[in-house]
Amino acid sequence: MVESNSEIKTDVPENSPEIEPIVELNGVYKIFKQGHLEVIALKNINLTVMPGELIVVMGPSGSGKTTLLNVISGMDKPNAGSVKIKNLDVTRLKDEGIQKLLQYEIGIIFQFFNLIPSLTAAGNIELPMNIIKVPKVERKERVKTLLAQVGLENRARHRPFTLSGGEKQRVAIAQAFANNPSLILADEPTGNIDSVSAEKIMNIFHETMLNNPEKAVIIVTHDPAFRKIADRTLVLRDGEITREIGKLSQSEQNHFTGDITNGDSKFTAINDRHQIAKEVIEGPKEYPKFSEIKKCPSCGSTRILKNFDKNHSSLSIRDQNIIGIVAIACLDCHQVQFETVTLFNIKKDLNLL
Ligand SMILES: Nc1ncnc2c1ncn2[C@@H]1O[C@H](COP(=O)(O)OP(=O)(O)OP(=O)(O)O)[C@@H](O)[C@H]1O
Ligand SMILES: [Mg+2]
Known part of the structure; x- marks a missing residue:
């Protein structure tokens, strides 16, 4: 979405020594303790995500999807295993390091939009750039580009409560991309919107990836239609990756029957x-x-x-x-x-x- 051009992503050669993974999880466990009760939310997760990959994560409620995203973003510390973002060991970072990671390298999109009600759509998109002190002229220019990329040029001055659910989510996506992060994490990005808006949002993710082959996206969703745009779909159950499904072939995508x-x-x-x-x-x-x-x-x-x-x-x-x-x-x-x-x-x- 950032450098919008019509080039189609070229396949990244696997195992190429000079291309580093964006995400690398090895033997990750996350256990929550509540009194005597222990919940194993993640169990021996091994996952490598390369630049250009769009990963979809599915699985029943409570299977550990949100925990997986939280561990990747550094918001939750795993009990065992390592989490690396572009070769940086996230588990060793202090709060300040995590904050920097979230400001520069990772954009997050939540199910409930998380927009600031008193700011306009443009203001919300500009916010992450304010925080890292991007110069004003550059900020304004970038807000314009981002608004256009999510199709909301004519909603720039609207506050969140005057936007539809789908529009709010598009603002949230633009906001997540504001600082040009390498990794986008989305937790149920279409969980609260109608199916037409959901499809629009799915297409925004897809186009974004086609135009930014250096980035990676991980989307948690209950919507099976996202398999159409996924390079890989992971199925989580009881904290474990129980299945990994590859990219649908062109004919499977065409037969994806709604x-x-x-x-x-x-x-x-x-x-x-x-x-x-x-x-x-x-x-x-x-x-x-x-x-x-x-x-x-x-x-x-x-x-x-x-x-x-x-x-x-x-x-x-x-x-x-x-x-x-x-x-x-x-x-x-x-x-x-x-x-x-x-x-x-x-x-x-x-x-x-
Ligand atoms: N902070 C916490 N303290 C205790 N237990 C937690 C905490 N966060 C998550 N859990 C537990 O860990 C398990 C995984 O939760 P998680 O939120 O990752 O599931 P999920 O797959 O995202 O579910 P949903 O589809 O409902 O969002 C659940 O059993 C949940 O109750
Ligand atoms: Mg969840």
Whole structure:
């Protein structure tokens, strides 16, 4: 978003010696103690984020997503392990060092906007630059650029209470980018806004990353649509990274079919189907019976809906077995998965062959 140009990001070669990771977590544990109770909020987290990467973090409530961001930003100290931002060991920094880190290197976007009510949109965006004493002319110029980049040129003089939720969040994004940080951390940036504004915000993140390949973004969200723009999606459960999903292919992105509404929960059908097809063809796999699927394959939650997406279910025959593909929607991590299930054996169960 900062140097706005139309260049598409070039892929950063992995393991290149001269490119340093922006974030490096090794064996990170965070334990909260409350009386006799201990909550292990993060358990042996290992994570490396390179420049140009957009990481999405999903997982049920209480799985440690916010704690992960707090540990990365230095706001929470881990009980064990190391946290490095651009090779700087954050766990060794004193308060003043953390403050500098937050002023220069890390921009944070919260779910509830965190804007100062008495300042205008422009004033809020300018604030981080005031704090580090950016000269006035440069500040004003930059506010203008940032407002344009989040599409709010004509809201510069509005105070937060006169802005919609989506607009407030766009101001918060511009504010997080004000001091040109290397790392942006966003905690549920679309948690409180309607789906049209959410999509706009998702696109702002995406464009920002395309235009700033030297930066990295970590977004915590319950919105599966963010998988479309993610280079990697991490699934947290009980403080552990239980799954890491790579970038969706172009065809998967194209097939990302929007929302399927089921009661209060919103899901997006994700085309993991050719993976499933591959498993069906190649095996070997023990196919669970429909009734045996009790957990979300992604996060392990037992709060799942089976076969809710009938349009994407199908039947095929393999080794005289009728195999069905069942869509499973998880009420916790909001992912849709496709599981293969042996429904019955034609020979044994039906005596047909
Ligand atoms: N300051 C704290 N003191 C004690 N326990 C805490 C503290 N902060 C977090 N926890 C606990 O750590 C666990 C992880 O919390 P965290 O806020 O990281 O979850 P989360 O994945 O962000 O959840 P949500 O999706 O609801 O925001 C929870 O069990 C929570 O109760
Ligand atoms: Mg949280």
